[in-house]
Amino acid sequence: MKRIVNSEQIRAVTLAIVIVGIGLIVFGAYRYLDAARQLSDNMAQKIQESGTEISNLSNGEAQMLMSADIQRRKLLQQQNYAMIFAGVGLALAAAGWLAGDFLAARRAVKLKLNQNP
Numbered sequence: 594m595k596r597i598v599n600s601e602q603i604r605a606v607t608l609a610i611v612i613v614g615i616g617l618i619v620f621g622a623y624r625y626l627d628a629a630r631q632l633s634d635n636m637a638q639k640i641q642e643s644g645t646e647i648s649n650l651s652n653g654e655a656q657m658l659m660s661a662d663i664q665r666r667k668l669l670q671q672q673n674y675a676m677i678f679a680g681v682g683l684a685l686a687a688a689g690w691l692a693g694d695f696l697a698a699r700r701a702v703k704l705k706l707n708q709n710p
Contacts, residue, residue, distance in 0.1 A: 610689030617682025
C-alpha cells in the first residue's frame, strides 16, 4: 500500500511549523517592545507609576489625560496580545522541533533494522 505522505514532506512541514513559530516569537517580541516604548512616553502611565493624585484639572487637561489613559489601555492590551503571539510561537516551534526529532529517530531505527538482517 502506498503512503499518502512521504517522510520528506513531513520533514518539510515540521520545518515550516518551526519557522512559523519563530516568526510569531519575533513578531510578538517586536509588538511588545514597541508598546513598552510608547508606554514609557505616555502621560497617564507616568502618573499611574508615580501614584500621584490629580485634582483641580481644567476641562482641556482632563480630556487630554483621558485620551492618554485610553491610549495607555490600548498599549497594555497590545502588550498582552504580543505575549500571547510569542507564547503560541514558542509552542509551535517546540512542537515542530519535537516532531522533527521524533521523525529523525524513527528514520534512524528503520535504517538500523534494514541494515541488520
